[in-house]
Amino acid sequence: MTAPFKQNSHLNPELHAAAPNLEKLFGRWLNTNRETRGIAECTITADKDQIKVSIVGVGEDGPIAWPIASAHAVANLEEEAGQRTGALMATFDFGFMRADTHIRINKGVLVIVLFATFLDDSGRSNYLNREFFYSA
């Protein structure tokens, strides 16, 4: 019996293979842009069966440690250039703002794509951002 699907890739036999390869994601990553006003660095670790993401934002008076988030790992089947390292989804909840991120490797560079949703009444626009990081 065919498993339920909504697109051909749902039927890709590789989805039954091993867990996603995440080794290249682990470690400390520094922003390639030293003038960033966003994320300064990111550390990804494996803690027992969980993957943890720690982010440090650039603050007015020094670094701002974001609340540590648990990440959900996903396999990578078909990205361009044979890229196969898995990706992570992680949500950071600040109370006044929620940041939904996805994190992946592209040509040795860590890419963090962030979708920020403001939950306060500051009038700020929900926005997206993408920054690049090198392995420290």
Place this chain on the structure above:
Amino acid sequence: MKFAQISDQVETQNAEISRTALLGTWINSNLDTNSIARVKISETDGKLQLQVFAMGPDGLIDWGPAPGHVFAGGPASHAGVGFTCNYDFGFAEARLQAMIMKGLLVLAQFHLFKDDSGRADYFLREYFALSHDRF
């Protein structure tokens, strides 16, 4: 004002984010895709609405309409340059995160299975061009 990174510390008016740049039909640049072939983005009652058509074994599969959430390029911007959208199929969820880059829509898809089929959650990232009739 609270912020998690200094770029969030902006004073701005509470204006609506424009959806104009996102509207239209976006076509996958990969003719051999096994995934989403086309995304129709429209505005309904002042809100973003998506309709996704994906490649199936026997042709396109219409995922139906779903609300989208629009995102600007920064906290002080009011120009929409991306969106998120979630589809719940029962057996799986598809979470879409998209942004316009260099005129293309870069669409990241996260497929999370909820059934007992043993399939791994996975992601895809593909590029879409806005269809037009100028040339």
